[in-house]
Amino acid sequence: MSRLEVVCPAGTPAALEAAVAAGADSVYFGFRDGTNARNFPGLNFSREEAEEAIAHCHRHGVRAMVAVNSYPQAGRAELWQRAVADAHALGADAVILADLGLARWARSRFPHLRLHLSVQASAANPEAIAYWTERAGIRRVVLPRLFSMEDIRTLVPALPVESEVFVFGGLCVMAEGRCMLSSYVTGRSPNLDGVCSPAEWVRYGREGPMLTVRLGDVLIDRIPPGDKAGYPTLCKGCYRVRGRAMRPFEEPASLDLLSRLPELMAVGVRAIKIEGRQRGRAYVERVVRAVRGAAEQAARGRPLDAPDLRTLMEGGRATEGALARGWR
Amino acid sequence: MGGTPLLVLGPVLYGWPLRRLRDFYFKIADEAAVDVVLLGEVICTKRTSCSTATWLEIRERLERGGKTVAMSTLALPTERRELESLRALCREWPGLIEANDYATLHLLAGRPHLVGAFINVYHEATLAVLLEEGAVRVCLPPELSLDSVRLLARSAPGRVEVQVFGRLPLALSARCHHARSLGRTRARCRFACRDDPDGLALFTLDGRPFLTINGIQTLSASYLEASFQVTELLASGVGALRILPQDVDMVAVVAAYRALLDGRIGPEEVRAILTRLCPGRTLTGGYLAGRPDPAPAPAAAKG
Structure with missing residues (x-):
């Protein structure tokens, strides 16, 4: 072999x-x-x-x-x-x-x-x-x-x-080439432009002790102090589903x-x-x-x-x- | 082809139980002014409540109602069981089939067929290859701008279809996020999607409606409503407009677009009707209107 x-x-x-x-x-x-x-x-x-x-x-x-x-x-x-x-x-x-x-x-x-x-x-x-x-x-x-x-x-x-x-x-947690989440938020996507979650759209901010991560206007994560943040892609974000905060797609x-x-x-x-x-x-x-x-x-x-x-x-x-x- | 544009009712993407599906299609057969109806399970074979025999019964009823009927197929067949059901369907279904994966195109070789929006068609040469290989009509992916759609439609007048209503299908995964949201896996999902006839709402942490989970699929929270773009779409050679079923009065939705195509009402009136028909939903022109508004602030959602 x-x-x-x-x-x-x-x-x-x-x-x-x-x-x-x-x-x-x-x-x-x-x-x-x-x-x-x-x-x-x-x-x-x-x-x-x-x-x-x-x-x-x-x-x-x-x-x-x-x-x-x-x-x-x-x-x-x-x-x-x-x-x-x-x-x-x-x-x-x-x-x-x-x-x-x-x-x-x-x-x-x-x-x-x-x-x-x-x-x-x-x-x-x-x-x-x-x-x-x-x-x-x-x-x-x-x-x-x-x-x-x-x-x-x-x-x-x-x-x-x-x-x-x-x-x-x-x-990628999504099937590659079958995901338009990035273009839905930023207008740019892997299929169209070869980019996912383009860096110029990423905005970090503070809410009290929490680090907030936005893509454009869309809040995609809130990270407690001390936690390590990965590159902010939509599929690794934290959202509210059934009233609970969770990462419904994938963990970073x-x-x-x-x-x-x-x-x-x-x-x-x-x-x-x-x-x-x-x-x-x-x-x-x-x-x-x-x-x-x-x-x-x-x-x-x-x-x-x-x-x-x-x-x-x-x-x-x-x-x-x-x-x-x-x-x- | 060419001439009068077709109004197409796309497949039901959600996990509706059998009785609901039958009632829905029987009502469409009798009351909806739609030209083409697509049947079939696109997202997950595990939830398939309809046997081929039942689909054939539904088809017969729709044909009696004057509709052309085609069978849509799985968007992401990966497991052996899924491929087997796809192969069986391609063997047994007596009518036109819509392919949503290259697997289905392989199985349909030499037979006229439709190409659905889950196959990536972004430019003229890909469209041309698919038409040459037997596609009767190709539904474009929702990510395309109006400019791209225009170029594609001009290159194949009458053969291009574009979604004008319903949530934007944005992503597919091998993983079932519906099951995951309940701490389950896809293998042991216990039909996690059954109780969400319009999908499972996903909000940003600051409370804005953002996406919708539907099994292995992710869609927008907003509904696409592209009546303002219809004139331009048709002028550039788009031959068919696709309406995706949502958990609202779909007979009335179809009627609004039919009235638009017949020139009886304008897009402002369509938008007003649909705003009434879809309470609590934001309507968006999607990629056809420039960039979609992905997570409208609560204030914007009211307007």
């Missing part, structure tokens, strides 16, 4: 170099515009930086993947097509995308370009994955973060393509499936993915090293001896997400 391929995020050239040095097998990044799902200020790659990044990866035997995984907007699809064409021209090993029209365009224009189906496509069952494989020539699918281990065990061996699973980092926590790598490898998962293109190089360096180490231990059948990464996690807490018993 071959070792799990470690797929690492890079929001900047510095983070990319850190990922390569720390043992990434593949690195993924996006261009500096709304064509990818981490369209944050100060992040992502110009065409020149992308060219250098891809060359750097190749010099070190690392694959470079370009994410073009937001949804092209009506009348402006050319921007997304150009991103795919440039990724191809610059020698990217794969393009990660989510939109059907864009995938069909890419396939007809660049038949040999390797296409990976982004988690944003929310292909959450074998029939949907078969559709994308047959009709859009997808070679790998990034599985939505909503499967239990049981689901993965039955799904992966039956797939006609490679599968990639998120194992560490931020966690980061995904950590490192202890599950042997099982993922055994069922035939090809690659494991780290979320976090918005993270700095120090974070990327530490997490990539830990995940690569865990992947090697899993391949050698050794028990996991992973460093404690909890200080890097949202709210300082880890979750196995949908793989945890009773999550659904």
